[in-house]
Amino acid sequence: MQDAQDIIDTAHEMADAARRAILPLFRSAALATDNKRPTDFDPVTEADRAAEKAMREVLARRRPEDAVFGEEYGHREGSSGLTWILDPIDGTRAFICGAPSWGVLIGLSDGQGIRYGLIDQPYIGERFEGGLGLSRLTGPDGEHPLAVRRDVALEQATLMTTFPEIGTPAEAEAFRRVAEKVRLTRYGLDCYAYALLAMGQVDLVIEAGLQAYDIAGPLAVIEAAGGIVSDWQGGSAAQGGQIVAAASELLHRQALDLLND
Structure with missing residues (x-):
């Protein structure tokens, strides 16, 4: 620009x-x-x-x-x-x-x-x-x-979300499928979780029910740091909804597979 x-x-x-x-x-x-x-x-x-x-x-x-x-x-x-x-x-x-x-x-x-x-x-x-x-x-x-953390396997990853009761019952069950595979899951940090991902402190953030204003700023920060942000189907996250932010292409793909299992 x-x-x-x-x-x-x-x-x-x-x-x-x-x-x-x-x-x-x-x-x-x-x-x-x-x-x-x-x-x-x-x-x-x-x-x-x-x-x-x-x-x-x-x-x-x-x-x-x-x-x-x-x-x-x-x-x-x-x-x-x-x-x-x-x-x-x-x-x-x-x-x-x-x-x-x-x-x-x-x-x-x-x-x-x-x-x-x-x-x-x-x-x-x-x-x-x-x-x-x-x-x-x-x-x-x-x-x-800022730089995301690379080369972390799913079973060694740290996952964050804001609410333990994420989204609808079906969305919560999908989240649990990912949570069961990672080493550590933590809750409650709102937008600061996305900042931690961009810093290289955590590896995944998964949420649902977001609005465009909840994700626009974090999306740009994470992508500039080398991470990936999409919806749960791998499409654009810019309008909010179901969000997956990942530090690597491999973690992103693995999270999508589990969410859509």
Whole structure:
């Protein structure tokens, strides 16, 4: 993209703005929380809304021609062919519990695919970035390249997902087929699990029921680090749904085979 540097600078300015909006409210006893679904607990907080507003303000000033799709405030049309996909707090349940496993997700689509993304964890101060020639982690101990872990056999792999009761009963059973084959399965890290995969700390992330804003940023980060992200049939993951993220082609293929057994 001809304006790659402006895209990168804009994404970082958005992430910085989201940090400023969120951090004063994290672990705050006065945090206001609403429930989006009366039949289930799907929380949204004032921090979610404030962070997305802050990011949209940056875009309106710097790149008004781009479209925006955010979890809290929906679509804004654009004329450039580019769409920013925003999740102001991925892991709101963790956020309201005070656990620092949530993150700010930013992805950029050109209509053909996700070209760039960020996973930002403001409390820890870690920012994972991928696409447009970049693959890096910036954090308290400086800047480091991102790279997935290679040559790990399925029986030695570490698998992560957010909820033990993943998806529908059929999806949960499919997940268990993979979990029974790996060395270690861990739960509950939301978007931070994808960051760990890009760092080379874990080998597989499998989830279901995701939205486009849940996966756009992580998808770009993992692919830039050398990993693979698809749906459970091996197709595009850009629209969410059933997600498999793997550190290698072999693990990806083995996971797909077990999920579709």
